[in-house]
Amino acid sequence: MSFYESLMTLERLPFKELWKGYGAEDVRRALAKEKLDEEDLLALLSPAAGPHLEEMAQKAQRITRSHFGHVVQLFTPMYVADYCVNHCTYCSFSSIYDFPRKKLTLEEVEKEAAAIASTGLRHILLLTGESRRDSPVGYVKDCVKVLRKYFSSISIEVNPLSAEEYQELAHAGVDGLTLFQEVYDRETYAKLHVKGPKRNFRARLDAPERGCQAGFRSVNIGALLGLHDWRQEAFMAAMHARYLQDRYPSCEISLSPPRFRPYLGSFNPESDVTDRALVQIILAYRLFLPRSGITLSTREPAEFRDRLVHLGVTKMSAGVSTEVGGHTGDGGTPQFEISDSRSVPEIRDMLYRSGLQPVFKDWDILAESSIR
Amino acid sequence: MKDALHIGGKALSSRLFIGTGKYSRNTLIPEVVEASGSEVITVALRRVDPSSREENVLNHIPPHMTLLPNTSGARTAEEAVRIARLARAAGMGNWVKIEVINDQRYLLPDNLETIRATEILAAEGFVVLPYMSPDLSAALRLRDAGAAAVMPLGAPIGSNRGLRTKELIGILIEETGLPIIVDAGIGRPSEAAEAMEMGAAAVLLNTAIATARDPLGMAEAFRGAVAAGRQAYLAGLGAVRQEAEASSPLTGFLSV
Ligand code: SF4
Numbered sequence: 030m031s032f033y034e035s036l037m038t039l040e041r042l043p044f045k046e047l048w049k050g051y052g053a054e055d056v057r058r059a060l061a062k063e064k065l066d067e068e069d070l071l072a073l074l075s076p077a078a079g080p081h082l083e084e085m086a087q088k089a090q091r092i093t094r095s096h097f098g099h100v101v102q103l104f105t106p107m108y109v110a111d112y113c114v115n116h117c118t119y120c121s122f123s124s125i126y127d128f129p130r131k132k133l134t135l136e137e138v139e140k141e142a143a144a145i146a147s148t149g150l151r152h153i154l155l156l157t158g159e160s161r162r163d164s165p166v167g168y169v170k171d172c173v174k175v176l177r178k179y180f181s182s183i184s185i186e187v188n189p190l191s192a193e194e195y196q197e198l199a200h201a202g203v204d205g206l207t208l209f210q211e212v213y214d215r216e217t218y219a220k221l222h223v224k225g226p227k228r229n230f231r232a233r234l235d236a237p238e239r240g241c242q243a244g245f246r247s248v249n250i251g252a253l254l255g256l257h258d259w260r261q262e263a264f265m266a267a268m269h270a271r272y273l274q275d276r277y278p279s280c281e282i283s284l285s286p287p288r289f290r291p292y293l294g295s296f297n298p299e300s301d302v303t304d305r306a307l308v309q310i311i312l313a314y315r316l317f318l319p320r321s322g323i324t325l326s327t328r329e330p331a332e333f334r335d336r337l338v339h340l341g342v343t344k345m346s347a348g349v350s351t352e353v354g355g356h357t358g359d360g361g362t363p364q365f366e367i368s369d370s371r372s373v374p375e376i377r378d379m380l381y382r383s384g385l386q387p388v389f390k391d392w393d394i395l396a397e398s399s400i401r
Numbered sequence: 402m403k404d405a406l407h408i409g410g411k412a413l414s415s416r417l418f419i420g421t422g423k424y425s426r427n428t429l430i431p432e433v434v435e436a437s438g439s440e441v442i443t444v445a446l447r448r449v450d451p452s453s454r455e456e457n458v459l460n461h462i463p464p465h466m467t468l469l470p471n472t473s474g475a476r477t478a479e480e481a482v483r484i485a486r487l488a489r490a491a492g493m494g495n496w497v498k499i500e501v502i503n504d505q506r507y508l509l510p511d512n513l514e515t516i517r518a519t520e521i522l523a524a525e526g527f528v529v530l531p532y533m534s535p536d537l538s539a540a541l542r543l544r545d546a547g548a549a550a551v552m553p554l555g556a557p558i559g560s561n562r563g564l565r566t567k568e569l570i571g572i573l574i575e576e577t578g579l580p581i582i583v584d585a586g587i588g589r590p591s592e593a594a595e596a597m598e599m600g601a602a603a604v605l606l607n608t609a610i611a612t613a614r615d616p617l618g619m620a621e622a623f624r625g626a627v628a629a630g631r632q633a634y635l636a637g638l639g640a641v642r643q644e645a646e647a648s649s650p651l652t653g654f655l656s657v
Contacts, residue, residue, distance in 0.1 A: 094423075094612045095559045095560070095561060095608055095612060096558075096559045097423070097559075098422055098423020098424065098559075098607075098608065098611055098612060099423060099424060099425035099611065099612070100422075100423060100424075149453055149456065151450060181447075181450070246474075246476075274505070274506055278503060278504040278505060278506060279476045279503040279504065279505065280505065281505045282505070320505060320506050320507075320508075381426060384425045385425055386424060386425055386426050386427065387456070388448065389450060389453060389456055390447070390448060390449070390450040390453070390456075391447055391448060391474075392447045392474060393446065393447055393474075393484070393487065395480055395483050395484070
């Protein structure tokens with residue numbers, strides 16, 4: 030049993046009719062409940078919830094403050110390699126694009142790490158393009174060894190790995206896994222993932238679960254919003270998160286709601302996710318999963334991020350570069366364009382101005398490692 | 402000190418313990434300490450960054466406070482033990498609140514792992530205050546393992562739902578002979594007062610103060626409530642009777 034089986038059932042739901050079928054009553058009922066079920070989630074994502082965003086926001090904020098307090102955890106992604114063997118139609122790192130690829134040496138990783146750590150950040154998300162050949166597990170592990178000297182929590186966003194490989198990385202000190210399904214709709218998935226191992230939908234879908242089994246402390250999943258009907262994608266991502274929460278209660282499951290951003294190519298998303306839509310998604314996530322982390326990236330513009338921090342978001346990135354070596358070297362090709370290019374102090378000040386406390390450190394790596 | 406709470410060789414005059422976790426800024430902490438009159442403050446070691454001067458929560462805690470580092474984030478006894486040792490090595494003293502939580506949805510403590518961690522840490526000389534689900538046999542095991550007090554939850558962390566576990570906490574107060582510190586769930590001063598009236602030794606609060614519109618006002622309110630509840634307990638509450646006591650007894654004629 031894996032989420033795959035649930036997905037096979039869920040995807041048979043008549044979404045088009047469902048979205049039309051919900052009314053204000055269903056939304057109000059969901060809002061009155063403490064523990065929401067699948068039906069409630071559908072109602073909150075449906076057009077009927079559109080006029081109720083304010084009520085949803087009030088409740089979402091109450092829940093968030095009571096569980097998480099007035100704090101937002103900060104982190105930053107660090108790109109160490111942009112080699113990729115896949116062709117995803119929405120990404121600049123796709124193997125079809127011809128640009129000088131880069132992979133940081135361990136010395137460069139250290140320089141980059143020191144630069145990031147000097148901003149006060151203690152949580153890092155290590156990213157690579159998806160290539161077992163160019164950025165294999167051994168390389169990731171070597172990078173982690175270096176990063177441990179600078180950071181108190183290390184997450185990874187790399188190609189899906191086996192349970193044993195995840196375990197190996199957990200032992201090395203990695204405590205978080207981020208892995209986006211990108212698209213839960215299998216037909217669209219097949220269309221957008223043209224070439225490479227990423228075409229294997231199921232191998233990707235089951236990877237977060239392997240991460241839970243391997244003992245990562247946190248697993249962050251999400252759909253890249255805009256690639257398919259956003260209501261349906263948000264629904265599937267939330268159901269995936271609940272599936273993992275139900276089975277792996279000791280793992281903190283978080284959701285990211287990234288929206289599609291401009292990149293090297295010219296692909297245009299099928300479904301336009303407006304600001305209102307994104308707010309509805311975040312609120313539905315919070316109400317459906319009161320204790321889940323919700324991560325907000327710099328894909329969103331600064332002014333909009335400043336608003337979203339009041340609606341359920343618990344983690345955000347700061348001082349971001351989506352280029353390999355972007356914090357020290359001459360940089361490379363960005364994976365996509367970011368919208369909020371503010372520095373760590375700027376984000377920190379914004380949070381304080383918003384009545385929120387930036388948390389730079391929220392964990393200490395406890396894993397035994399040969400290097401310590 | 403009259404009516405002091407004795408724990409780990411310290412005599413505390415305030416029976417209100419507070420937290421540091423959910424404030425909008427760390428600079429509020431000294432003000433909350435002042436308003437609450439509290440002498441014990443819990444800090445999540447995982448949040449402490451000694452290398453950061455401005456963001457380090459420890460720099461905001463007045464020196465007279467007793468630090469109660471907690472093992473928040475630990476999922477096993479081993480992790481809790483390592484966190485406790487790290488806290489002591491970091492100079493945070495030898496008090497520790499054991500939190501072993503394996504359930505990220507409700508944040509309910511794992512009593513079995515908590516007992517294991519308590520055994521190890523008490524033997525190492527820590528003053529151990531375990532956070533637990535109020536279960537009598539677990540509390541007795543914690544006592545036997547060397548806990549200095551036990552901290553049963555009133556309701557899940559952050560829920561502000563009050564003393565949902567009142568009956569069970571009452572049993573712990575009667576049976577364990579340990580100070581019982583009600584931790585988690587208390588959202589209103591009246592609930593803190595109620596716990597104290599029952600004979601709890603102290604209460605620990607974070608969310609209720611940190612997320613109030615006016616945290617300082619709320620800290621003061623809790624200070625008063627805890628003191629009032631304690632005073633009522635000491636004064637001896639009148640027994641609650643199920644039926645009214647008849648003013649002209651039915652068998653009065655017999656005594657004539
Ligand atoms: S999305 Fe990931 S796998 Fe796809 S091309 Fe970009 S880097 Fe490669």
